[in-house]
Amino acid sequence: MELPTLSTGGEKQEKRKNKRTSVIVIGSIVLVVIYLGWHFDKYRKIPIEHAINPIWWIRHNAGTDLYDPDTGMLYHGNPKLKEIALTIDDGPNPLYGPDIIATLHQYNCPATFFVVGLRARQYPNILREMVKDGDEIGNHTYDHQRLPALKPHEIADELRDDDADIFRATGIHTRLLRPPGMEYNQKVLTVSKALRYQTISYTDAAKDFLPQDPSFISNRIVDRCENGSIILLHQDTPDTVKALPAIITTLRGQGYTFVTIATMLKHMNVPPLDNKPPKSQLWDIGPGQE
Numbered sequence: 001m002e003l004p005t006l007s008t009g010g011e012k013q014e015k016r017k018n019k020r021t022s023v024i025v026i027g028s029i030v031l032v033v034i035y036l037g038w039h040f041d042k043y044r045k046i047p048i049e050h051a052i053n054p055i056w057w058i059r060h061n062a063g064t065d066l067y068d069p070d071t072g073m074l075y076h077g078n079p080k081l082k083e084i085a086l087t088i089d090d091g092p093n094p095l096y097g098p099d100i101i102a103t104l105h106q107y108n109c110p111a112t113f114f115v116v117g118l119r120a121r122q123y124p125n126i127l128r129e130m131v132k133d134g135d136e137i138g139n140h141t142y143d144h145q146r147l148p149a150l151k152p153h154e155i156a157d158e159l160r161d162d163d164a165d166i167f168r169a170t171g172i173h174t175r176l177l178r179p180p181g182m183e184y185n186q187k188v189l190t191v192s193k194a195l196r197y198q199t200i201s202y203t204d205a206a207k208d209f210l211p212q213d214p215s216f217i218s219n220r221i222v223d224r225c226e227n228g229s230i231i232l233l234h235q236d237t238p239d240t241v242k243a244l245p246a247i248i249t250t251l252r253g254q255g256y257t258f259v260t261i262a263t264m265l266k267h268m269n270v271p272p273l274d275n276k277p278p279k280s281q282l283w284d285i286g287p288g289q290e
């Protein structure tokens, strides 16, 4: 009679090793399939840096990815309201700005313009056109510097100088900041909040600072839009203005309302940062605060 073979410790170890290898292989295949699915999806809704970040998913489910009162940063509008904000950066551009403003006025569509001080100083008339019909003006620094590379007092100067030029042209002080290239860190947010700015991120963009097919811009924006979206467009090419009518009419056709960032914040019950910041936040951002 043949006795059943008893598995030895070595065999058990081998089996465990094979199981681990299968889990790793299957897991890797699943991750590659998910990545390829994301990569080839023409209108990717969730940026890859969010999709692979578990902390982002926790914040997303808790809702704190919308507005962070500690830093004064707006990431996303109210997801319960069918409203979206159109933000347009880098103006006033003398070549394409006037057409963008005229199109927005033609469609009676409010927008928030994040303005560069250097251009505001050169083209104050275009800036005045922007505010004529109730469009909103925000701060995009004096000369489009990447803020994380600067010292705190230099960041403060970038914001103050831009605000001074905008105020000179329009009589309006800015309370919203869009950092150039959306590059920021804790230092930028601390200075921004100390100067009573709310920092405004975006949810949907189409790289329209480069020449693009206008239908690519409008399709990409429209497909990614959802309740509370913040659209980012620019004033640097003639393609953006060609994409605007399709963006506005298609999204309105889907029942969305366009609002300014100030209105969006109001509908999220977020108060403006108009209280004086505590002295401790003013360490080395220099004079001019008081």
Ligand SMILES: [Zn+2]
Pocket: 089, 090, 140, 144, 180, 181
């Ligand atoms: Zn910019």
